[in-house]
Amino acid sequence: MTYCVGVLVEEGLVMVADTRTNAGLDDISTYRKLHHFTVPGERVMMLASAGNLSITQSVLSLLQEGVPGEGDEPTQKLVEAPTMFQAAQLIGRAIRRVRTIEKDGFEAANIRFSISLLFGGQIGTGEMRLYLIYSAGNFIECSMDAPFLQIGEHKYGKPILDRAVTYRTDLYDALKVSLVSMDSTMRSNLGVGLPIDIAVARRNALTLEVNHRIEAGEGYFHDLRERWSAALRAAHRAIPRPPYGPSEK
């Protein structure tokens, strides 16, 4: 399993992704799922992946080496895309390309063609964007009303995002809430685990402000988990006892 979340607030973009990959519960490895394509001063782009590892790796390789054009389009690399929208289209094209190549083999082996991607960033003077790209190569864009997108095992970590993140949320508060969301997911699903990759890009900076891997045992994240657990325990203790049942209770 996988859990990745991207948050696009007024000040910039945060992305957080776990690194656990499994082919069955007894075959678990660590793979980077959060990648970046950065040309400082020109563009900053982050890409987080969920789904079949072979597909995501092939898509990434195509984006680095160049995605062959459909029809009379030229081959293009992700770092050459002129806008974030066209970059998202290029990623969709790369997914369709891999599907064309792998389709028969996947069908023969009865494997589902599954990939989903979070793609966010900024190119030049264009707007900062965050997209969720599906297996079919189509994509949706994050809105100011719900300024986050998730892929993978997303349900456990959604309640805190629904409550705590708005477009006006401070950039590093957005990172903090994303880490709480990741913690909730890790706690309830063993398929999502440390280390965690995080990246932060401030709007119009056109570079990564944070590009860090949180390893097991790292003090801040350990402290965040402890504090969050303690706060949740205190929070439900502070709620009055339900008024139902025998009156002496």
Next chain:
Amino acid sequence: MTYCVGVLVEEGLVMVADTRTNAGLDDISTYRKLHHFTVPGERVMMLASAGNLSITQSVLSLLQEGVPGEGDEPTQKLVEAPTMFQAAQLIGRAIRRVRTIEKDGFEAANIRFSISLLFGGQIGTGEMRLYLIYSAGNFIECSMDAPFLQIGEHKYGKPILDRAVTYRTDLYDALKVSLVSMDSTMRSNLGVGLPIDIAVARRNALTLEVNHRIEAGEGYFHDLRERWSAALRAAHRAIPRPPYGPSEK
């Protein structure tokens, strides 16, 4: 969608279920999903359902009118089962019976035969039990290590249960945490909604101590939702800012 949770602690059993049923987002109704079969002083049994409404209603009717035996077994009603284990087996038999009747029609209409049930309670001097019964009629039992079971849209509300419920949790604290879990689910999934049915049975009391429907606007639940939201906001605000990024941040 549906969300139901059952918690079996040292002092007794709690069950909480929403009532929203939908056939598409534009056809939403309220149906009771939490049922009880109680003979005070002899037995107390609660049954919560998720899945196809026609199947759950047929299973319930069979359990009330009598489930025809398989082979040379006699027809039996749920209130006649001598132990909780045999009662769970009888529910499994009722599911298989409905499947036998509906199978061809479901296949012709390409509808999946989907039902899951939480079944808990106590009969006479037997142990209090909580089971999760699947579409195939097989079932698992709740353990002291993880003293809760969920059906339906279960992921949003699992993190708080994972953190806050143990076998030693007070009976009404278990109810309170179940309501918080329901609140998290309702907040993140529109398919789960008020009113909410709740039931509580104290161990060895052989009767329902609480059997109540929480309607929209009910003060306690409204207050619980407000307090929980405020506590979560305060909790993530109290966590220090992440130490990553520019030092002046």
